[in-house]
Amino acid sequence: MKVYFRTIKDLPEDEYFGPGQLTCAGCGPSIAVRWLLKAAGSDVIVVNATGCIEVTTTSYPYTAWSVPYLHVAFENSAAAASGVEAALKALRRKGILDTKAKVMVIAGDGGTYDIGLQALSGMLERGHGILYVLYDNEAYMNTGIQRSGGTPHFAWTTTSPVGSKFKGKVQRKKDIMSIVIGHHIPYAATANIAYPIDLANKVKTAFDYIDEGPAFIHVIAPCPPGWRYPEEMTVEIARLATETGYFPLYEWDHGRIRFNPPSNTHLDKSRRKPIIEYLKRQGRFVHLTEEDIKEIEKEIDEYWDYLARLAKAFG
Secondary structure: OOOOOOOHHHOOOOOOEOOOOOOOOOOHHHHHHHHHHHHHOOOEEEEEEOOHHHHHHOOOOOOOEOOOEEEEOOOOHHHHHHHHHHHHHHHHHOOOOOOOOEEEEEEEOHHHHHOOHHHHHHHHHHOOOOEEEEEEOOOEHHHOOEOOOOOOOOOOEOOEOEOOOOEOOOOOOOOHHHHHHOOOOOEEEEEEOOOHHHHHHHHHHHHHHOOOOOEEEEEEOOOHHHHOOOHHHHHHHHHHHHHOOOOOOEEEEOOEEEEOOOHHHOOOHHHOOOOHHHHOOOHHHOOOOHHHHHHHHHHHHHHHHHHHHHHHHHO
C-alpha cells in the first residue's frame, strides 16, 4: 500500500457525498462512502448497485452524490461498469473525449456475494480497469434484514431466525476475498470504516493499479438496525471487528499478502481481543451459547491459519 495520507487532516476537505440522503443514524455504509469519495476525488464515475446506499441517497428529486453516478440493478453493477470503462477507452482512443475519469463500483454484500457474483467474476476475468468496492453490512438490509452470503454464522436475520430448531444462519460467511484473489487480479484489500486513513490509502493505491487490471476493496460497514446495537456504537463495533480478529486488514498486492495494522500482529492470537467483546454488543448474536461462541472462535482461528499459509506460500 502506498501512503498518500498519514493523518485525518491529510484527507481532502472537499465533500462529494453530502446532504440529501435518508440513511439511518449511525449508518456504517454511508461513513464508508464518504471516505471512499474523499480518497477518489472528483474525477470518478460511480456505478452503484441497488442496495441501502442507493435507496437512501437518490430519492427523486434529491441526490447525495456530487460525482457522475449510475444506478443499476442488484446483479449487474460490475457488468454496467465494464461498459462504462470500455466506452471511456473507446472515446479516448478516437480522440472524442479527453478525460482520465476513473470508474468505481459501490455495491453491498447482497449485490456482490450473491446476486452480482457472476457479473463481478466476468469483470475480473476480462480485466477491466475498475475499482470494485464491496461495503459489507452482512445482510440485505434495505429490503428487511434478510441473510446474504456475507452474513456470519449464527447471526439472526429475518430469514435466518432463532428458535428451537435454528439458531441463526446455518452456514459460515462466504470468503469473498479468496474468490476475488482467485481471479489473479493485481490488487485486492480489506478495509474498515474505523480506520479511514488505511481505507483512503487503499483506495488511492487501487486506482494506481487499474491500468493493469481490476482492483477490489472489501469494507466492513456495521448497520445499527440490522446488527441490533445503539447507533452511536457503529465505529466502536467496526474497530472491534478488526481488534478481535473477526475482520483482518490485509492486502493482496501482485501475488503477495501483506497484513496492515493492527492486524499485522494478529497472527499471534494473544494479540487479539476476545471475540466475545465483539459479539456481546450486537443483538443479532444475543442468543449464542458458550458452545456457539467457541465455534465462532474456532472458525476465526482457522481463517487466520489459512491466511498464514497463504502469506507463507506467496510471500
